[in-house]
Every structure is written in C-alpha cells, then in structure tokens.
Amino acid sequence: MDLEISSENVKATEDTEQFDIVKCYQKFLKEDPDVPMPIAAIESLVEVIKHSKATTLTEFMESLKDASQKLKSSVKNSISLSAGADLFLRFVTRTSHDVTNFEACKEHLMNSGKVLVEKAAAVREKIGDLGVQFIKDDATILIHSYSRVVMLLLQRAAACKKRFKVYVTESRPSCLGIRATKVLCKAGIPATVIYDTAVGYIIDKVDAVFVGAEGVVENGGLINAIGTYQLAVVAKAANKPFYAVIESYKFVRLFPLNQYDLPTHTPDLLTFPDLEHHTDLSEDEIIGNYEAINPTVDYTPPDYITLLCTDLGVLTPSGVSDELIKLYL
Numbered sequence: 001m002d003l004e005i006s007s008e009n010v011k012a013t014e015d016t017e018q019f020d021i022v023k024c025y026q027k028f029l030k031e032d033p034d035v036p037m038p039i040a041a042i043e044s045l046v047e048v049i050k051h052s053k054a055t056t057l058t059e060f061m062e063s064l065k066d067a068s069q070k071l072k073s074s075v076k077n078s079i080s081l082s083a084g085a086d087l088f089l090r091f092v093t094r095t096s097h098d099v100t101n102f103e104a105c106k107e108h109l110m111n112s113g114k115v116l117v118e119k120a121a122a123v124r125e126k127i128g129d130l131g132v133q134f135i136k137d138d139a140t141i142l143i144h145s146y147s148r149v150v151m152l153l154l155q156r157a158a159a160c161k162k163r164f165k166v167y168v169t170e171s172r173p174s175c176l177g178i179r180a181t182k183v184l185c186k187a188g189i190p191a192t193v194i195y196d197t198a199v200g201y202i203i204d205k206v207d208a209v210f211v212g213a214e215g216v217v218e219n220g221g222l223i224n225a226i227g228t229y230q231l232a233v234v235a236k237a238a239n240k241p242f243y244a245v246i247e248s249y250k251f252v253r254l255f256p257l258n259q260y261d262l263p264t265h266t267p268d269l270l271t272f273p274d275l276e277h278h279t280d281l282s283e284d285e286i287i288g289n290y291e292a293i294n295p296t297v298d299y300t301p302p303d304y305i306t307l308l309c310t311d312l313g314v315l316t317p318s319g320v321s322d323e324l325i326k327l328y329l
Contacts, residue, residue: 019051021067022074025081034148038084038249039120041071045088046113049106057096060106064092077264077296079223080214083252088113090328116249123247123311124149128156131210131245131309139164139207142199142235145171145225146180147212149245153309154210155187165190167202171225173294196227203238210243215252218324220302220317223252223262226295232304241306248312251324256299269295 021044028040035043048067054060068085072078092109127149135141135157141164143150154166166184170193171177177193184191194202209231215223222228222244235242256262302317312323 019048021045021048021071025071025074036084036120036148036247036249037080038087038247039117041068041081041084042088042113043117044071045085046110046117049110049113052106057102057105060102061092061096064089077214079252079254079263079297080250082263083215083250086253087249087251087327088116120247120249123249124152126311127245127247127309128152130314131243132157132160132162134208134210134241134243134307134309135162135164136207137163140167140205141165142167142169142202142206142209142231143180144169144177144209144211144228144231145174146176146183147245149247150210150212151180151183153245154184154189158187158189165192167192167194167206169194169196169199169227169231171227172196173296174225176225199231199234203234203240206235206238206240208241208243209235210245213244213246213250214297215250215254216244216246216308216320217252217254217256217299218321219255220305220308220315220320221256222246222300222305223254223256223297224300226298229259229298229300229304232300236304242304244305244308246308246310248310248323248327251320251327253324253328259295259299262295262297262299264295264297269293 024047025040025044028035028043029037045064045067048064052060052063054063068089071085072082075081091112095109095112096105131153135154139162141154143154143166154164157164166181166189168177168181168184168191181191181193211222211224211228211231213222213224213228217223232242254261254263259265302320305317308315308317308320310323315323
C-alpha cells in the first residue's frame with residue numbers, strides 16, 4: 001500500500017512538472033502587455049494549482065514553491081515578479097492552515113487568485129484618484145522612464161481639466177522615456193524627452209517629480225529603473241517633492257542597505273571591460289559591452305521620498321513597514 005501511495009505522489013509531481021510555468025507567465029505578458037509582472041506571476045501560480053495532481057497538502061505546497069522559484073529564476077530582474085509570487089504564496093500558506101477539504105481548498109485558492117487579478121485594474125484607478133491632488137494647475141512635472149500607473153495618474157489629472165506639462169527622462173538603456181512621451185502627447189498632454197544627464201539642468205523648472213517602482217522595500221525605499229536614485233538626490237537638493245506612485249502588490253520583503261544589497265547585483269556589474277586590446281570594435285559593439293556590465297535598477301533610500309501614493313492610501317516611507325506586516329501576517 002505504501003508503495004502505491006509513493007508511486008501516486010511521484011506521478012503527481014511529474015504531472016505538475018509537465019506544466020511549464022515560465023511559458024505560461026510569458027503567455028500572459030504577451031496576451032496583455034499592460035498586465036503587471038506581479039499579477040502575471042499570480043495568474044501563473046493559479047494555473048499551477050489548476051494543473052496540480054498533488055494528493056497531499058505538503059506535496060501541493062512544495063509544488064507551488066518550486067514553481068515560484070522556477071519563475072523567479074527565469075528572469076534577470078525578478079523583483080517585481082517576486083513581490084506578486086511571494087504575496088500569493090503567503091496567502092496560500094495562511095489559507096492552508098484552515099484546510100478541512102483539500103479539493104475545496106484548491107478551488108478556493110484558484111478563485112481568490114482570479115479575484116486578485118481582476119482587481120488589479122481597479123488598484124491603478126484608485127491610485128489615480130488619490131494622486132490627482134498632487135498635480136497643480138500650470139505645474140511642470142518630471143517623470144522617469146515609463147510607468148503604467150504614473151501614465152494613468154497623469155491622464156486622470158488631464159481628464160480633470162488640470163493643465164500641466166511633463167519632462168520625461170530618456171531612461172537609457174531601455175529608452176522607455178520615449179514611449180512615455182508618445183503616450184502623453186497622444187493624450188493631449190504637453191511632454192518632451194530630456195537626456196538623463198540633463199536632470200540637474202532642468203530641475204529648477206520642475207514643480208514635482210513622480211516615479212513608479214518595480215518594488216517598495218520594508219523601510220519605504222524604492223527599487224526602480226536605473227537613474228531613479230540620482231533623480232531623487234537632485235530633487236532633494238533642489239527642494240522639490242519626490243512622489244512614488246506604486247501598487248501595494250509591489251511591496252517586497254527586502255531591506256537593502258545600499259545599491260549592492262539588491263538581488264539583481266552580481267560581481268560582474270561595474271567591472272572594467274578589457275577594451276584596450278580591441279580597438280577594432282565598432283561603437284555599437286563597445287556600447288553593447290558597457291550595457292552588459294551596467295545595472296538596470298537602483299535603490300532609492302526613504303530619506304529622499306516625500307510620499308508614496310498607493311492603493312492603501314497616501315503613505316510616508318515609514319508607513320510601508322506597517323502595511324507589509326499586515327500583508328504578511
């Protein structure tokens with residue numbers, strides 16, 4: 001009898017492994033380019049539950065943890081993805097304590113995951129409503145890179161008949177600032193791209209800075225596209241308010257002390273490539289070499305952040321730890 005149970009467990013594990021969570025995650029992102037990475041991660045884990053043939057709670061939990069780890073390992077920068085995956089796993093762990101019927105529990109988890117995904121759009125709408133108060137008539141706003149929730153906030157402010165204009169950092173190496181500028185101009189909002197290196201030059205013309213984030217850490221600091229930290233430093237020096245606009249499902253249980261504590265940092269970053277003996281390289285090849293050894297995200301300490309506008313309300317950086325405790329209790 002024990003041998004039969006063991007065989008069933010092995011088969012259940014094999015059936016779960018046949019489901020490719022990475023392909024599922026990529027499919028969700030491809031089908032809806034506006035879906036946030038944390039939400040796509042939750043959707044993928046819901047699919048894992050749906051395909052799971054686990055016969056015990058222990059086996060079920062292990063398969064979810066393995067799938068989550070596989071998903072995190074599949075991307076170079078997993079901060080935003082990890083926030084959603086960890087939040088959902090915490091919810092699963094909390095729910096499983098009250099399990100009386102295993103199959104009913106799985107059904108409940110799938111339904112809860114779907115509800116969370118459906119509420120994702122409403123989360124941004126709520127943030128847009130809260131954030132409009134920080135944009136004044138005739139203001140000049142500075143934003144960094146491209147953030148869906150920042151885009152929604154600015155478009156909501158324009159719909160409320162507020163008149164303002166926007167400077168957008170180019171945001172190399174992704175150059176997503178160009179995309180943001182196109183979106184804003186199409187919405188009838190005056191916007192122009194500036195070089196990342198022109199932030200200090202332009203800051204005196206700016207009334208407020210708005211940024212999104214890939215993650216908000218336990219002390220209220222931000223992890224976001226490279227260049228966010230220097231933007232915050234310049235804004236602080238010029239006495240300009242620096243607002244982070246962020247969904248609560250991007251709160252992550254990390255406590256970096258400096259740039260090199262980020263999970264994306266590796267010893268290869270910021271090394272000195274040996275180009276001295278490759279003088280025949282083209283400019284594009286040289287740029288490619290340098291892009292490979294430069295970080296794509298940085299950490300902005302809480303001291304540089306004025307307020308965080310979230311779906312949980314407008315928070316000070318110190319208030320983030322309280323909200324994280326509530327989320328993970």
